[in-house]
Amino acid sequence: MLSIITACSRPQNLKEIYKSIDFSLVTKWYIVYDTSRDRTYTPEFATEEKIKELNCNKEGYAGHPQINMALDLIKEGYVYIMDDDNIFHKNFWRLLPTLDSEFVYTWDQDRIQEGRILKGGQIEETKIDTSQFIVPRNLIGSIRWAEKKSAGDFRFISQIYKKYGDKFKYIPQVACYHNFIPKVKVAICFFGLTRSLKLTLDSIEKYIFDPLRLHGIRYDIFLHTYKMKTAYSNPRAGEKDLILDADEYKLLEPTYHMVESKEAVSKKLDLEKYRTHGNPWGKETSARPGDFSTLDNHILYLWSLKQLTKLWSEAKSRYSHIIYCRPDVLYQVPLDISWFSFSPKSKKIYIPNFGLCGNVNDRFALGRPEEMRLYGNRFDDALAYSKKKPLASEAYLIDTMRRHRIKYEHVNFYFIRVRANGKKNGIDVSQIKTLTRRLRADKKKNITRKIKIGLY
Known part of the structure; x- marks a missing residue:
């Protein structure tokens, strides 16, 4: 029988590995989470008898201490190391029942990302990879992975x-992959005015950037914002005659950015064209007759998203995931690394589970490029939509997702808008308090609330 060890810092890939395992031939799959540097994880397989999830906070190179923890627990049978960015090859399971448990076996590897085959049987550095060998536990003895050195597999x-050189056998067949699951690289796209970034930057660092850094996920920062010639006012938000810092966006240190004149863009877009059906927010108690500033801001928001979509689409890097988010909010919880999945089922977008209007929140979204390109280019159809219906932000987002059949999922991710005058949005604060109370009550009662998934 077989024991599998996976040192894990990329939990978003575990379900893909799981699907590639023939558990009828497995004694135990040890998943050892790398909890060094204060990383945390949510167990993925708590009810699975053949899976044991462990935490190891010992620092080392590329999960080597985590592998050693599992090795200490295994007493017999074959041992196989499965990296957390790989899956099992179907031929592995065909070969496994034919192996003699007294021998070490090596085989060829499909280096799928490189388009070549690496031959097995070569016990030389750079010529043998983790997934190319399987070893009986009794031959391992006290040998362990070098915890702070590279080339641990070799x-x-x-x-x-x-x-035990005489115990090695080479099978001239492809029976494994190398880095089958592509690496995650994220485009974090900040849109709109940075009006309170000095106040929100720490939360962005803590809850957006740090979770990605801790799990070794690369990212680039994109930003589109506006500069203004005159004082800023937003009657709906209670902001009046405020001078915004035109250089505040630099605090984010964006990899790519675009700053446009709000007045010039407003003139170019001819905002009055979008008022065929009036002001979608005109019935609010705070609305003022003839004030279209909220509608104008919505159109400028759509333009901001479009410019960001163009930026990341034309960048030299290729991104596996895209985030659209605001720079003027206090984030309250960290990004969940499991959202950065490559499963076919991941072809949906994640949206917050609070601040919902028509079941959506248009202030944050995370997903794969295919869906996020449609999400980000909503400006293109906005004028035509406004000729038929009022251009309300959430209603228009819903219409876009329906037309393109974009799936979405609500996730526990929430934040508080901060105005240019430093005041927090009271509605956000109230909704988040209600949400957190409910989540705490659910946890206390051991209730798992079903995630709501939508399909338009």
Whole structure:
């Protein structure tokens, strides 16, 4: 029988690995989460008898201490190391029942991202990879992975080869992959005015950037914002005659950015064209007759998203995931790394589970490029939509998702808008208090609330 070890810092990939395993041939799959540097994880398989999830906070190189923790628990049978960015090859399971448990086996590897095959049987550095060998536990003995050195797979298997070279057999067949699951790279796209960034930057660092850094996920920062010639006012938000810092956006240190004149863009877009059906927010108690500032801001928001979509689409890097988010909010909870999945089922967008209007919140979204390109280019159809219906932000987002059949999922991710005058949005604060109370009550009662998934 077989024991599998996965040192994990990329939990978003575990479900893909899981689907590739034939558990009828497995004794136990040890998933050892790398909790060093204060990383945290949510167990994925708490009810699975053949899966044991562990935490190891020992720092080391590329999960080597985590592998060693599991090795100490395994007493017999074959041991196989499965990296957390890989999956099992179907031929592995065909070969496994034919192996003699007295021998170490190596085989060829499909380096799928490179378009080549790496031959097995070569116990040399750079010529043998983790997934290319399977070892009986009794031949491992006290040999362990070098916890703070690179090339851990070669160092490990070469020590076994020195002691038991006559026990090695080479199978000239492809039976494994290398880095089958592509690496995550994220485009974090900040849209709209940075009006309170000095107050929100710490929360962006803590809850947006830090979770990605801790899990080794690369990202670029994109920003589109506006500069203004005159004082800023937003009657609906209670902001009046405020001078915004035109250089505040620099605090984000964006990789790519675009700053446009609000007045010039407003003139170019001819905002009055979008008023065929009046002001969608005109019935609010705070609305003033003839004030279209909220509608104008919505159109400028759509333009901001469009410019960002153009920026990341034309960038030299290729991104696996896109985030659209605001710079003027206090984030309250960290990004969940499991959202950065490559599963076919991941072809949906994640939206917050608070601040909903028509079941959506248009202030944050995360997803794959295909869906996020449609989300980000909503400006293109906005004028035509406004000729038929009032251009209300959430209603228009719903219409876009319906037309393109974009799935969405509500997630526990919430934040508080901060105005240019430093005041927090009272509605956000109230809704988040209600939401957190409900979540705490659910946890206390051991209730798992079903995630709401929509399909338009």
